[in-house]
Amino acid sequence: LGHGSGGELTQRLLRDYIYPHFDNPWIAQGHDSATLPLTNEQLVFSTDSFVITPLFFPGGDIGELAIYGTVNDLAMSGARPRYLSCSLILEEGLSMQTLARVMSSMGKAAAASGVQLVTGDTKVVEKGKGDGLYINTAGIGSVEHGLSIGAHSILPGDLILISGDIGRHGMAVMAKRESLEFEGPLLSDCAPLHEPILALLDAEISVHCLRDLTRGGLATALVELAETGSQQFYVREDDIAICEPVLGACEMLGLDPLYVANEGRFVAFVPAQQAERALAVLAQFSVTANSRVIGAVADGRTPQVILQNSLGCERLLDRLAGEQLPRIC
Amino acid sequence: MNSNTAMTSERWHIAIGGLVQGVGFRPFVYRLAKTCNLSGWVLNDSHGVQIEVQGDRQQLRNFLHKLRKDKPPLARISSLTTESRPPCPETNFRILNSDGDTPPSATILPDLAPCPDCLREMFAPDNRRFRYPFTSCTQCGPRFSIAERLPYDRANTTMRDFPLCESCRIEYEDPQNRRFHAEPNACPTCGPQLQLCDANGRGVAVREDALKQARQAIEAGQIVALKSIGGFQLLVDASNSDAVLRLRARKRRPLKPFALLYPDVESVEQDCSVSDLEKGLLEAQERPIVLLAARGQARRHVAAAVAPDNPNLGVMLPSSPLHHLLIAGLQRPLVATSGNLSGEPICYDNGGAIERLGAIADLFLLHDRSIARPLDDSVVREMDGSPVVLRRARGYAPLPVELPVLPDTFSAGDLLAVGADLKNTAAISRGRAVYVTQHIGDLQNRVAREVFEQAVDDLAGFYRSEPAAVIADLHPAYVSSRWARQRDPQYLGAQHHVAHFFSCMAEHGYRGRALGICWDGTGWGADGIVRGGEFLCWDGREQVQRIAGLRTFPLPGGEGAIREPRRQAAGLLYAVMGERAFAGKFLLEQFSAGERHNLARMFERKINSPLCSSAGRLFDGVAALLGLANAVTFEGQAAMAVEFAAQQSATTRSYPFAINQHDSCRTLDWEPLVAALLQDGEQGVSVPDRARAFHNTLAQMMCAMAVRAGEENIFLSGGVFQNRVLTESAATLLRQEGFRVHCHCVVPPNDGGIALGQIYYARCMAAARTPAEEGSRQCV
Ligand SMILES: [Fe+3]
Ligand SMILES: [Mg+2]
Ligand SMILES: [Zn+2]
Ligand SMILES: [Zn+2]
Known part of the structure; x- marks a missing residue:
């Protein structure tokens, strides 16, 4: 790939590498902006940029991440993801083969998520000024429910559901990037989450809050929700599933899996009496097949997250300050 | 009324501060006044005890003399002032009720084991307290553990729920009785069961x-x-x-x-x-x-x-x-x-x-x-001929530590120090007194954090203190530091090892030039290096300078490494040999091929492998090299194993080490030590001899640095000085070189002493900024 001039080269790039993967009437218009047929609807709008080394990792790649990341952000409002924009920042020297692979997987991911990629942009930066490829996506979703989903809606007594085991994405990426070797397959959990969430809403579960467990992992997400919602959470360590390879990798690296990033996991806060039904709904989707209750919202006044171990010991979870720094003296 | 008495006598007002409440002080005063034929009164107030006595001048002098000399064994007088007052018509001596309205500054006593008199009663079949498990008197029994507020009166303790029976009330009200105003007084009829x-x-x-x-x-x-x-x-x-x-x-x-x-x-x-x-x-x-x-x-x-x-x-x-x-x-x-x-x-x-x-x-x-x-x-634990408190709680808390006189002492407001995160204690200072909480524990634990907050509230409540400033460790991830930031965004930061250094000086009442050797497991250094083998110099004024430290090595896995001493050993070997360490016997034996691959990547790519200069981690690494600990289940286990091995040897051998100078700071290099220790192993030298030689070498390292620093007074602090062999060999060696060595005694050398050090450091820095004051050199 050479330095883009906005002319012939860019045109060829779009025609040969991008359009083929996103076939829809809006992108086909080739205008600078897309006109969308949205009326009388409550919309949600979200954007995210994706910067990751390596671009390809076990269980996914930057293309899937870019689609699912924004799709999931929309889904966490209980919205149906509809339209996406995509901005590519390509580093001079990026192989066309790599670009083709990423675009192909973006196309598949968009199709799997039922979203239309309707507008986009491409820039090429000088060699050494980017890590091969950066992607920004923004997305619009439509809200078809009347709930107010968010930290402020969390109530004492709510149960906290998690959609599966944790730590896969962060460890898979790190293992690949740093050429670490662990026993057992270490695959990213990268996946779209809107279907199970829409199913929860369809089943009339009064979802109070949803949050995907991306950077900072489960612990950071819970701490943020507890603080924003001014609530106290109790979480049982033994109920948080972590697969063997993730455990082994975290042990070796001295990392706490509670703080490791995920790309296909979320927590849901639901009224206790609906929890079982919610689990039954989630069980129908492979991505959330292993959902379970990990804790509850307590009555306590101090906003904090309390992690109980099997002995009953209670550890307070906090945000990480930079790296995981030793405290033991 | 005998008007004659009033005309020939003098009247004195005596104010006493210190540990004078709940120790039988008032009945003692009552009896003494009677013996000396004096009239007047005695009263507990929030400052201590107030006395007015009236009578013959000679008897008044006698009274004052005996007041100091014969005071109850548990009492400690920290201040005593007398003033003359006009005599008034009065014939008897009375004990007046406490006055609860003025701000309390009297101290609550710690909990004390039963005294011989109470034990005798408990085991005397004809005594009404025979086999009664809640027997106590003014000379013994619970104090801090039942106190809810000051002044220390029954109504302000958890004994409030047990109204005294007639027999107990008579004891409680009789100034001649050992149980006069013994707040936890109880018997099988009226007390706890x-x-x-x-x-x-x-x-x-x-x-x-x-x-x-x-x-x-x-x-x-x-x-x-x-x-x-x-x-x-x-x-x-x-x-x-x-x-x-x-x-x-x-x-x-x-x-x-x-x-x-x-x-x-x-x-x-x-x-x-x-x-x-x-x-x-x-x-x-x-x-x-x-x-x-x-x-x-x-x-x-x-x-x-x-x-x-x-x-x-x-x-x-x-x-x-x-x-x-x-x-x-x-x-x-x-x-x-x-x-x-x-x-x-x-x-x-x-x-x-x-x-x-x-x-x-x-x-x-x-x-x-x-x-x-x-x-x-x-x-x-007894070390170097003195008792060293390793965990300070029942029996000691909440006795204050008295600071040396500093120019800002009374003008500056009270301070609150929140200590470190593990083995946490907090402290509040008021005037020269520093009240250190009991040992609290790990603040990441929910219950511990509640106890911490309660302990801080308690201290503030007891002494009606509203701290003007909060001091915390610099560690950004410490719960205590986050708590301090929330309470006071302007909180003062004190570096961990500086706080260790000042805690040791504080308990010795020392102020002046000094060298602090602060060796522990982990302390936050602003440069991102995990510190713990520090040599600090204080000029007695504003400047505390780090003059030397142990050579650094990586800790693969950060805090996780601490549970596996073999990782610290790997860090030592990698620091010395780089990739070649992986061809060595230790790594081949201690790690699987997969682990070695990952370890090498962690070192090379610096994945969660912070550098440390920690003596505690050096101990762990050496424990693993000596084959004494592969995985530990409690903190300090590996270091203890090295100490115990060293105890079994009397060798005076030591290993070489190097001192490197760069800029203003020196590095103590343990590389020759580790090399010799491994070589000894190949030559079949016993583990105890090698462990002892390791201790001897560390003592010599300290001594070599002390000689270069040239400060007469040396303070040893940090968790590593819970090690008796090391503390005693270092102290002995340093004394032989003519240094004055001071170890901890009242507060622990471990992080339990940090809160006291934080307060003293803040006070000294404030004092240094107050002009025209000569650094006083005093040490007890
Ligand atoms: Fe320490
Ligand atoms: Mg996002
Ligand atoms: Zn007694
Ligand atoms: Zn009684």
Whole structure:
């Protein structure tokens, strides 16, 4: 790939590498902006940029991440993801083969998520000024429910559901990037989450809050929700599933899996009496097949997250300050 | 009314500050005034004791002399002023009621073990307190553990719930009686009672029956949770190996040593060697756990599982009447370990204990006197000829530490220091007094954080203090620092090892130029390096400078590495040899091929492998190199193993080391040491000899740096100085070179002393900014 001039080269790039993967009437218009047929609807709008080394990792790649990341952000409002924009920042020297692979997987991911990629942009930066490829996506979703989903809606007594085991994405990426070797397959959990969430809403579960467990992992997400919602959470360590390879990798690296990033996991806060039904709904989707209750919202006044171990010991979870720094003296 | 008296006599007002409340001071004054034929009154107030006495001048002098000389044994007078007052018509001497309206500054006493008089009564069949487990008087009994507010009056203690019966009231009101205003005074008629419950909290027996069945349960190998002075203890027959192992399994505490409760010093001496100083510590009314060297015979009474691979035993004598009654019937050592879940503060209320310890204890020996705050058993070890408190709680807290006079002392407001995160204590300073909380524990634990907040509120409440500033450690991830930031965004930061240094100077009342050797496990250094082998110089004024430190090495896995000393060893070897370390015997033997691959990547790519200059981690690494510890289950285990090995050798050999200079800071390089230690191993030198030589070398490193620093006064602080072999060899060597060496005594060398150091550091820095003041050089 050479330095883009906005002319012939860019045109060829779009025609040969991008359009083929996103076939829809809006992108086909080739205008600078897309006109969308949205009326009388409550919309949600979200954007995210994706910067990751390596671009390809076990269980996914930057293309899937870019689609699912924004799709999931929309889904966490209980919205149906509809339209996406995509901005590519390509580093001079990026192989066309790599670009083709990423675009192909973006196309598949968009199709799997039922979203239309309707507008986009491409820039090429000088060699050494980017890590091969950066992607920004923004997305619009439509809200078809009347709930107010968010930290402020969390109530004492709510149960906290998690959609599966944790730590896969962060460890898979790190293992690949740093050429670490662990026993057992270490695959990213990268996946779209809107279907199970829409199913929860369809089943009339009064979802109070949803949050995907991306950077900072489960612990950071819970701490943020507890603080924003001014609530106290109790979480049982033994109920948080972590697969063997993730455990082994975290042990070796001295990392706490509670703080490791995920790309296909979320927590849901639901009224206790609906929890079982919610689990039954989630069980129908492979991505959330292993959902379970990990804790509850307590009555306590101090906003904090309390992690109980099997002995009953209670550890307070906090945000990480930079790296995981030793405290033991 | 005899107007004659008034005309010929003088009247003096005497104000006394210090530990003068709850120690029988007022009855003592009353009796003394009567003996000296004086009229007047005595009153407890928030500053201490106020006295007015009137009579013959010679008798007044006599009174004042005896007041100082014959004061009750527990009393400590820190200030005494007299003023003349006009005489008034008056014939008798009275004890007046306390005045609760002025801000309290009098100190609450710690909890004290039963005095000989009370013990005698408890074991006298004709006494009305025969076998009564809540016997106490002004010379003994609970204090801090029952105090809710100042002034220290019954209505302000948890004894409020027990109205005095007629007989007790007479004692309480009689100035001649040992129980005059003994706030916890009680008897079988009116006071607290025992109750025995099963693990579900169902009552099984009461009073004497409860005691008897608890004793039988212990004899039968069961685990009994006993409500002691400052919280619950888990008791089990120390000679019953199965019972001890069951306690270990239920507590999930595989190896960490358990403390023992012995009936008396004589039985302790059968199992341990006890110096005069240690005997004094065992019998002191503070009743700490004393670390003693076990004798071979100890195995007859103490199962190996009590303190596996440990040549020491932690021993205490009965600290309450209940302990006396229980152990008198058993006449054997008992395991008496803190009744808590691992990492939590000790349980101290009945409901909480049954809830949290229900899966551990078979029975609960309870009573209905509430404990106001959890107070763990304190731990003391004799080192370098002095007692060193390793955990400061029951028996010691909340006695203040008195700071040297500083120019800002009275103008500056009170300070609150929040300490470090593990072995946390907090402290509030008011004037020269620093009130340090009891040992609290790990602030990441929810219960510990609650106790921390309560302890801070307690101190502030007792002394009606509204701290003008908050001081915290610089560690950005410390819970305590985050808490400080929330409370006061302007909080002051004190570097960890600077706080260690100043804590040691504070307790010696020292102010002036000095060298601090601060060796511990982990302290935040602003450069991102995990510090812990520090040499600090203070100019007695504003400047504290880091003049040297141990050479750094990577800790693969960060805090996770600390549980695996082999990783620290790998870090040492990698720092020295780089990739070649992986071809060496140690790494080949200690790590699988997969682990070695990942370890190499972690070092190379610096993945969660912070550099450290920590002496504690160096100890861990050497423990692994000596084959003494591969994985540890409790903090300090590996370092202890090296110390215990060194104890078995008397070699005076040492290993080489190097001192490198760059800029203003020197590096103590352990590379030659590690090389020689490994070479010795190949040549078959014994592990104890190598461990001892390692200790000797560290002492020489300290000495070499001290010579270069050239400061006469040297303060040793940090958790590494809980190691007796190292502390004593370093102190001896330094003294031989003419230095004056000061170790910890009143507060622990570990992070339990950080809060005191934070306060003293802030005070000294504030004082240094006050002009025209000569640094006073005083040391006790
Ligand atoms: Fe420390
Ligand atoms: Mg996002
Ligand atoms: Zn007594
Ligand atoms: Zn009574």
